[in-house]
Amino acid sequence: MLRLAVLLLLAAAPASAEIVSGSSFLSPEMRRQQEDETRNPGFFWVEQGQELFSRRPEAGGEACIGCHAAPQRSLRGAAATYPKLVSERLMNLEGRIEQCRVERQKQPAFGYESPELLALTAYIASLSRGLPMDVAIDGPARPFYEAGRAFFERRQGQLNLSCRHCHDGLVGQKLRGDTISRGASTGYPAYRLEWNSVGSLHRRLRACSLGVRATQFEAGGPEYLALELYLAGRARGLPVETPAMRR
Ligand code: HEC
Ligand code: HEC
Known part of the structure; x- marks a missing residue:
């Protein structure tokens, strides 16, 4: 002190x-x-996120990639625009992913700071690497x-x-x-x-x-x-x- x-x-x-x-x-x-990428442990999380993105939830429902085809292209740049207002609510990337998880995949929310949400957020943000905020x-x-x-x-x-x-x-x-x-x-x-x-x-x-x-x-x-x-x-x-x- x-x-x-x-x-x-x-x-x-x-x-x-x-x-x-x-x-x-x-x-x-x-x-x-x-x-x-081979020495930064964060990329291990990115890979986990990519894997999760392509996997159907065990309890059923669409995989993320089922609606977001070619994410390297379709979601490139998305992360750089968050937080943003979505239907008058301020949402960050985590919130947006949880929204899709609950409303579109019809699955229980992952929870803030859960390994799944961290991995998905890291993956989607990594698709914007190098692009300006x-x-x-x-x-x-x-x-x-x-x-x-x-x-x-x-x-x-x-x-x-x-x-x-x-x-x-x-x-x-x-x-x-x-x-x-x-x-x-x-x-x-x-x-x-x-x-x-x-x-x-x-x-x-x-x-x-x-x-x-x-x-x-x-x-x-x-x-x-x-x-x-x-x-x-x-x-x-x-x-x-x-x-x-x-x-
Ligand atoms: C007593 C000094 C101090 C205060 C006050 C403080 N921080 Fe920090 N903050 C740090 C230190 C030290 C770090 C770690 C080194 C760094 O990345 O700056 C840090 C890290 C951060 C980082 C991570 C930066 C990076 O590149 O990883 C952010 C973002 C941040 N602080 C935001 C805030 C915000 C917002 C507040 C007010 C709620 C705040 N800090 C108050 C000292 C402080
Ligand atoms: C059933 C289809 C569907 C599924 C499954 C789905 N999404 Fe979405 N997602 C959408 C639609 C449609 C939008 C944009 C429409 C809107 O404004 O709500 C969207 C928006 C997003 C956005 C914001 C993109 C941007 O450009 O701002 C992200 C990030 C996202 N989804 C991630 C995910 C993740 C991660 C999963 C899997 C956990 C997922 N989505 C599952 C349909 C889906």
Whole structure:
């Protein structure tokens, strides 16, 4: 905590507006590992997702691929546009997949952070690798984006810190062995060594909330969805990198 207090004294006015990917803060070796499909464990999850996408549910119902033929083409770019409003509801990719699971496959929801949902999300996001993040933040999405921004800028928790304090003000500083990045969402679901697994963006957000002793919101709930839209809006134009690797 003392260390954080010292860091905060260093927190200058928000740094330049340019948002860079969290991958820019990885060690060169880890960055090479991330780019190497045979060495990045996230790709194992992508393969699992691809397999699940083609498989009919045991209890019956259509396989995803039954309705989404040639996903390499038909779903390429889709992930880059989430979160987005679907029938007036803000949905991220996980939510959209669950919607198809329940309404079109007629199966029980996988559940947030379940291995199945993580694998499918990682697979579909990986189909957008290299394409620029392209969420809509105007029109009906605007109020959600603004709610996300307000969350990002609000001081919270026992440490009374906003997301912005760290991810705009302390970028490049070390904190508990990590280098603080701009908090870009471009690599999620990401394989994190500390988790020994792939995890969702909302899992990462819960870790940041806990880090400042603030309320941890439910993964998939409205607070983190709005925050996800704001983060995606900040990262607009950066390439999708799922599955990223993180410490
Ligand atoms: C006390 C400083 C601190 C605060 C406050 C904080 N974070 Fe973080 N955050 C970190 C650290 C450290 C990491 C891990 C290193 C990194 O990727 O930046 C991290 C990681 C992240 C990442 C993953 C970035 C990537 O490329 O993998 C996102 C997204 C993020 N934070 C968003 C937020 C949001 C949104 C909030 C506010 C709810 C927040 N953080 C509050 C320190 C903080
Ligand atoms: C019975 C047909 C059907 C099945 C089965 C199905 N989907 Fe869908 N899916 C659709 C239709 C139709 C849409 C788009 C229509 C809409 O707006 O609801 C859609 C939309 C989507 C989208 C949003 C695409 C975009 O461009 O934004 C994703 C992602 C998706 N489905 C993933 C899946 C996954 C993963 C599965 C398997 C768990 C699945 N779907 C199963 C019919 C299906």
